[in-house]
Amino acid sequence: xxxxxxxxxxxxxxxxxxxxxxxxxxxxxxxxxxxxxxxxxxxxxxxxxxxxxxxxxxxxxxxxxxxxxxxxxxxxxxxxxxxxxxxxxxxxxxxxxxxxxxxxxxxxxxxxxxxxxxxxxxxxxxxxxxxxxxxxxxxxxxxxxxxxxxxxxxxxxxxxxxxxxxxxxxxxxxxxxxxxxxxxxxxxxxxxxxxxxxxxxxxxxxxxxxxxxxxxxxxxxxxxxxxxxxxxxxxxxxxxxxxxxxxxxxxxxxxxxxxxxxxxxxxxxxxxxxxxxxxxxxxxxxxxxxxxxxxxxxxxxxxxx
Ligand SMILES: [Zn+2]
Numbered sequence: 001x002x003x004x005x006x007x008x009x010x011x012x013x014x015x016x017x018x019x020x021x022x023x024x025x026x027x028x029x030x031x032x033x034x035x036x037x038x039x040x041x042x043x044x045x046x047x048x049x050x051x052x053x054x055x056x057x058x059x060x061x062x063x064x065x066x067x068x069x070x071x072x073x074x075x076x077x078x079x080x081x082x083x084x085x086x087x088x089x090x091x092x093x094x095x096x097x098x099x100x101x102x103x104x105x106x107x108x109x110x111x112x113x114x115x116x117x118x119x120x121x122x123x124x125x126x127x128x129x130x131x132x133x134x135x136x137x138x139x140x141x142x143x144x145x146x147x148x149x150x151x152x153x154x155x156x157x158x159x160x161x162x163x164x165x166x167x168x169x170x171x172x173x174x175x176x177x178x179x180x181x182x183x184x185x186x187x188x189x190x191x192x193x194x195x196x197x198x199x200x201x202x203x204x205x206x207x208x209x210x211x212x213x214x215x216x217x218x219x220x221x222x223x224x225x226x227x228x229x230x231x232x233x234x235x236x237x238x239x240x241x242x243x244x245x246x247x248x249x250x251x252x253x254x255x256x257x258x259x260x261x262x263x264x265x266x267x268x269x270x271x272x273x274x275x276x277x278x279x280x281x282x283x284x285x286x287x288x289x290x291x292x293x294x295x296x297x298x299x300x301x302x303x304x305x
Contacts, residue, residue, distance in 0.1 A: 015182050017043035018218045022074045028052075028148055028170055029213060032074055034061035036091055039266045042182045042216040045091045048174060049075060050167065054146035056082040057105070058165060058174050059215055060095035068098050075103075082145060085109035086176030087162040090128045092215060097130065106134045108143055109152065110161040115191070122188035122273055123159070137163060155204065157197025158185045166209055173209040175220065182217030184233060188273035194281040198234065201227050238278050242302065245288065251297035252276055 020033045020043070030049040037043045045061040049071075055078050061067055080103035085093050087110045100107055113127035137143060137152035144150075151166040155178045165174040177185050178200060187197045205227045212220035220226050240259045244250065252272045256263070260271045279300050282288035291299045 016218055017182075018046065020044070022070070025213065025219070026170055026172065026211075028167065029172070030074065031213070032067075032071055034064060034067040034091075034095075036062045036064065036067075039264060040186070040270070041091050042180075044216070046213065046215055046217070047071060048213055050084075050150075051145050051148050052078070054079045054081050056080075056084050056143075056145050056148075056150070057099065058084045058213075059086055059092040059176070060099045062091050063094040063098065065098075068095060068102070071095075071099065072102060079103075080105045082143065083107045083109075084143070084150065084165055084174070085131070085133065086164065086174065086178075086215060087159050088113045088127045088131050089123070089159065089177065090126060092176070093128045093131050096128075107131075108133060108135045109137055109165070110163050111136045113159075113161060113191075116160075117190055121190055122192060122276075123186070124191055127159070127191075142168075153203065153207075155200035157187055157193055157200045159191045160193070160196070162200075164204065166207070170211070171209055172211045172213060173204070173207075173223070174214075175204075175212040175223075176215045179204065179212055179220055179223065179227060179230065180214040180217050181212075181220045181226070182214075184230065186270045186274060187277040188270070189277050189280050192273070192277055194234070194274075194277040195284065197277075198231065198281075201231055205231075234278075237274075238282065241275065241278050241282070242287065245300065245302045249291060249299040249301035251299050252279070253297065255300070 022032045025031050032047045034045040047061045048058040050056045083105045096107055112131055115124055139154035141152050142149055149168045153164045155162050155164045158177045162178055187194050205224055212223045244258050252275050255275050256271045263271055279288055287303055288300050289303050
């Protein structure tokens with residue numbers, strides 16, 4: 001799951017859908033698109049092959065036999081040593097077990113999903129609960145492949161177990177669903193957190209990578225500048241929510257209708273979840289108060305004072 005809204009994203013550039021065919025995108029990286037286009041996944045999940053002869057695969061994508069076959073054909077004659085996983089949303093990870101069975105690769109990366117609460121809220125149902133890695137990478141931990149080094153960077157926000165992977169030899173970063181050029185990320189409580197997401201953006205902004213390979217869509221060029229725009233975009237959204245609440249207490253559907261003008265109707269629920277993430281963050285900061293639902297939709301109002 002990736003997309004928050006298709007309108008009003010910070011940069012219009014690099015929104016071209018990447019080609020479906022196997023593409024060499026850098027000296028060490030090849031990309032293959034999975035056939036799972038939706039309003040949330042753009043034209044599909046990007047699976048990356050890193051290295052030569054003894055390779056790692058970043059995010060095998062959905063459980064789709066045609067994608068698995070194409071992936072195995074792409075690495076024909078090579079050894080897949082490692083499967084790296086950015087996070088456990090199904091569109092990134094559901095193909096792991098078949099790829100592992102076909103290659104004997106070690107599965108390394110994100111921690112398994114852990115529900116906060118009863119596991120039914122937000123986008124909890126989007127997580128693959130059959131995922132069982134051989135090793136979980138901690139923030140800053142390095143994983144050495146044949147001729148390349150991956151550094152894991154904990155980037156919670158889109159979901160709690162999200163990792164980005166820096167490819168040190170190319171000063172590049174696999175950014176998963178945390179930073180994408182085609183769209184902003186959905187941040188859905190309780191697993192997603194707006195505060196964590198903003199902190200994770202700041203964390204990447206302080207790093208030196210000059211090119212990102214996202215989980216959906218084409219590369220992020222000038223990533224530090226792009227991240228500044230993403231942060232600005234979220235602050236503006238927060239400001240519009242606060243401005244709208246000046247008119248009195250409102251429900252999330254009422255806020256979405258006023259704040260997300262021109263929204264693709266397919267993305268209404270995602271916009272509602274992102275709005276909830278802002279409201280949760282604003283509540284923690286003492287700026288907004290949620291009023292008891294009393295049988296209907298909960299209403300939110302500005303805190304007094
Ligand atoms: Zn996701």
